[in-house]
Every structure is written in structure tokens, then in C-alpha cells.
């Protein structure tokens with residue numbers, strides 16, 4: 498029986514020829530495309546750790562978290578200035594003011610910034626302040642937004658929709674690629690599947706990492722924060738993702754020293770800088786032992 502709109506992996510070369518490893522096979526098919534954001538290289542031998550607050554809530558909070566994640570060894574700063582919230586009554590982000598704060602934090606720490614853009618009309622503005630545009634889970638299939646992000650020429654962090662198949666996710670990446678922009682990093686952030694919500698926010702689909710690598714040459718990273726929604730699960734999920742071949746992590750962090758204010762957004766999944774430092778050490782030792790195994794071929 499044929500079902501309209503039903504696509505599977507076999508359709509990928511047709512859906513997304515520009516990013517398909519099977520179509521674009523002139524390059525060494527074992528290679529991942531390196532996506533560069535300033536000095537940061539996604540898809541290279543060392544996984545990239547992005548960290549920062551869920552939302553930019555104030556200048557003090559953002560600068561404190563930026564300094565802390567830099568000291569913990571993160572290579573890039575995250576933070577939402579435009580927040581997609583379930584309730585329109587909840588904190589929506591500081592908007593352009595938040596972008597300015599992120600820029601300041603980036604200048605001071607030297608960390609490039611990734612931040613979410615939700616509206617195609619704001620791609621240019623967000624691009625003036627950010628080094629990389631984040632397209633969030635809720636907007637993965639916002640096609641006008643994908644087209645604008647593609648036209649911006651900026652590197653794009655494309656999060657997987659919370660109920661998106663691999664075909665839908667890579668189809669969304671193809672919209673960016675079709676505008677001539679191959680600077681795309683994919684991000685698995687947990688999917689809605691049973692028993693999501695019972696003991697974790699979402700279900701972290703680590704199995705998708707090797708599947709992504711088989712279908713496309715684009716790098717893929719993991720967001721353990723939104724995938725679990727539970728601070729105590731982040732370290733384990735991060736290490737598992739790295740061992741499963743993720744090209745990086747994007748993690749929400751909050752400062753926990755005296756006087757720090759509890760985050761307005763996603764407080765339950767924020768880890769402290771000390772936990773982030775342990776994750777970075779794991780990434781470093783994993784990268785070194787992998788390089789050693791390669792050098793000695795064991």
C-alpha cells in the first residue's frame with residue numbers, strides 16, 4: 498500500500514541531494530565536513546563543547562556564566578535572547594538587548610556565540626551579533642526561516658524537531674544548503690517518545706548519531722540538557738554521546754555560587770561549572786585516547 502507523504506531513508510538522495518553522502522560521494526566518503534565558527538571546528542577530531550545559560554536573563558548573569566564556562570574549558574558560548582516558551586506569559590527573552598549582552602560576553606571571553614533565531618525577519622539582526630544561528634526544535638520545519646538562515650551565509654546549528662524523523666531533519670538541512678550555505682551543524686536534542694516526561698524530559702536518541710553519519714557528511718552534536726531535562730543526567734548523557742561519536746555537545750549551565758539567582762528558564766536541567774569542567778576533561782581524555790589508538794592502530 499502506498500501512503501502519501503511517507504518517506505524513508507531510501508528517499509534521502511532525492512530529498513536532500515546536496516547534503517547526502519551517497520550523492521555527493523566525490524569526496525572521501527569517510528570524511529565529515531568541517532564547519533568552522535571562528536577558531537572552533539565542528540567535525541574535526543576534537544568534539545566541540547558549547548555551554549552557557551538557557552536564556553540571557555541579565556548582563557551580570559550572562560557574564561558570570563560566560564566566564565565560568567570559559568574557565569571550565571568550553572569553546573563556545575550559548576544563550577537565548579529570543580526564547581520559544583510554551584506559555585506566552587512566561588519570560589520571552591531580552592531580545593536585541595540580550596544579543597548585545599551576548600556580544601559583550603563573547604568579546605570578553607573570546608568565545609564565539611550561538612543563539613536562537615525564531616523569526617525570518619530577524620535573521621539579519623541576530624546575524625549581526627551572533628557567530629552562529631540556532632534554529633530550534635520547534636522551528637525545524639519553519640521553511641521561510643530555514644531559507645533566510647541559508648541566505649545569511651552564517652553557520653547554522655539546526656536542532657532536530659522534537660518528533661522529527663531523520664528524513665524530515667535532513668530535509669530541513671537541505672533547505673539551508675539549497676541557498677548555498679553548507680555551514681550546517683545538526684543537533685540531536687531528544688525526541689518525544691514513551692516514556693518522555695515520566696523520569697526525563699525527552700528521550701535522547703543516540704542511535705541517530707551513526708545514522709546521521711551514514712547519510713550525510715555534516716557534523717552532528719548532542720544537547721543533553723533538553724534531551725534529559727534533569728541536571729543529574731547531563732554528565733552521563735554527555736559522555737555517552739561522545740562515546741557514540743558525537744562531534745560535540747551543547748550544554749546549559751548556571752552558576753551556583755552564593756548570590757547567584759536561580760534561572761527563570763530550565764533551572765532543573767542546568768549543571769554547575771564544576772560538572773561542566775568534568776565533562777570537558779572527559780572529552781579531552783576521550784579524544785587523546787582515540788588519537789593514541791589510531792597512532793598505534795589498536
Ligand code: PEP
Nearest residue numbers: 577633634635656686723
Ligand atoms: C535551546 O537550546 O535554547 C532550546 C530552546 O532548545 P530546543 O529548541 O532543542 O528545545
Ligand code: MN
Nearest residue numbers: 551749762763
Ligand atoms: Mn533551555
